[in-house]
Amino acid sequence: MDIFSESRKRRNQQVVTRGAAYLAAFSYYTISVVTVTKIVKGWQKLQREDRIQQFLAEISKTEILTLDHKGAELAGHICGGLESIGQPIGLADSMIAATALQYNLTLVTGNLSHYQRIQAIGYELQLDNWRT
Numbered sequence: 828m829d830i831f832s833e834s835r836k837r838r839n840q841q842v843v844t845r846g847a848a849y850l851a852a853f854s855y856y857t858i859s860v861v862t863v864t865k866i867v868k869g870w871q872k873l874q875r876e877d878r879i880q881q882f883l884a885e886i887s888k889t890e891i892l893t894l895d896h897k898g899a900e901l902a903g904h905i906c907g908g909l910e911s912i913g914q915p916i917g918l919a920d921s922m923i924a925a926t927a928l929q930y931n932l933t934l935v936t937g938n939l940s941h942y943q944r945i946q947a948i949g950y951e952l953q954l955d956n957w958r959t
Contacts, residue, residue, distance in 0.1 A: 831858055831935075832866065845957035857890040859926040861919050892926050901925040905945055914944045921945075924952055 850856070863886070870878040894902065902925035906918050924945050927934040933953040936942055945952045 831856065831862060839958060841959070842957045855888050855890055856886075857892060857932065858886070859923045860891050860893045861922045861926065863891060865919055892930055894922060894926055894929065898922075898925050898929040901928060905948075905950065908948050909944055912948070914947075916941050916944060924950070928952055 846856075866882055867879055870876075870882065899922075902918070902922040905924055906915070906921035909915050909921070920941065924934060924942060926932075928950060933955050934942060935955050935957055937956055937958045939954055939956050942952060942954055946954075
């Protein structure tokens with residue numbers, strides 16, 4: 828979610844460049860439905876309905892991936908597994924990671940240490956940081 832938000836803000840030139848290359852190759856971004864939820868939640872907390880509507884218009888050509896029951900189960904295993912070893916990352920991020928795993932995609936994030944916890948408990952989550 829962090830890199831997707833940064834690509835929209837256009838503040839980090841490295842992220843902008845990598846995002847442009849991705850769009851040139853694939854013609855659209857692919858994000859999790861959880862990412863949509865988190866972004867809308869952030870704007871809702873600030874009572875910025877205008878920004879919510881702007882965001883929804885901007886993602887009209889974005890592929891939005893959902894979780895089925897197997898993906899939800901995977902997210903629960905990830906979240907519970909991390910909590911049981913005292914390394915929680917939260918349900919939403921567990922769901923984003925499960926989406927990437929379910930669709931066999933690379934998760935683009937600037938929060939590598941956060942998601943590397945999932946790798947540390949045995950999941951083959953592929954990560955890429957567009958900030959570097």
